[in-house]
Amino acid sequence: GAGVSQSPSNKVTEKGKDVELRCDPISGHTALYWYRQSLGQGLEFLIYFQGNSAPDKSGLPSDRFSAERTGGSVSTLTIQRTQQEDSAVYLCASSLLAGERGEQYFGPGTRLTVT
Amino acid sequence: GDSVTQMEGPVTLSEEAFLTINCTYTATGYPSLFWYVQYPGEGLQLLLKATKADDKGSNKGFEATYRKETTSFHLEKGSVQVSDSAVYFCALWYSSASKIIFGSGTRLSIRP
Numbered sequence: 001g002a003g004v005s006q007s008p009s010n011k012v013t014e015k016g017k018d019v020e021l022r023c024d025p026i027s028g029h030t031a032l033y034w035y036r037q038s039l040g041q042g043l044e045f046l047i048y049f050q051g052n053s054a055p056d057k058s059g060l061p062s063d064r065f066s067a068e069r070t071g072g073s074v075s076t077l078t079i080q081r082t083q084q085e086d087s088a089v090y091l092c093a094s095s096l097l098a099g100e101r102g103e104q105y106f107g108p109g110t111r112l113t114v115t
Numbered sequence: 116g117d118s119v120t121q122m123e124g125p126v127t128l129s130e131e132a133f134l135t136i137n138c139t140y141t142a143t144g145y146p147s148l149f150w151y152v153q154y155p156g157e158g159l160q161l162l163l164k165a166t167k168a169d170d171k172g173s174n175k176g177f178e179a180t181y182r183k184e185t186t187s188f189h190l191e192k193g194s195v196q197v198s199d200s201a202v203y204f205c206a207l208w209y210s211s212a213s214k215i216i217f218g219s220g221t222r223l224s225i226r227p
Contacts, residue, residue, distance in 0.1 A: 004158070033214065041219060042217045042218055042219035042220055043159075043215075056214065067178075091159065103161065104161070106158040106159035106160070107163075108157070108158045109158060
């Protein structure tokens, strides 16, 4: 498949534990984005990568959240000391070029539940 | 700051009914506007877009016109089908920050 893939599809964790969410963008896409979709709310922008650098981290909700991207491809979103309010669907998207006007392709998401 | 407001759902219609989902935006500059759709169990997909005022985006029988004077981008379809049941998100492209700002989504259910 040539789409954006994310793993795991579902993750249940205990409050206080760390989690890692993975995103594999479409091959050749230079820009990668993370969003969060909380129950009953819209999509919230978290962070954007151009290559391996993150010009815009403004959406990360706290310093417990971090993300990295290696080799201009796979990205990992890490949430430390998870809290119940972190429960959400985490979506990854990629686009061919940075600044490409909205042509983002989304993965299926990772549903995170913090108990 | 830039924002998107869309009508709250859920919206329930009978098959072949006319659909309108309202969307208005607040933005500095001239953003591109989008409708994304999320079918049950699937990821978000771009449905249509318009990049400048008076442009009309269209796809799968859906249309939306970029109205600068009313800062709106309402989604319409003349005759909906059961397969159109999904959550629809209006969004704008915030170019200075390279990110999309989404509305809260509208759930649409079509009765056979």
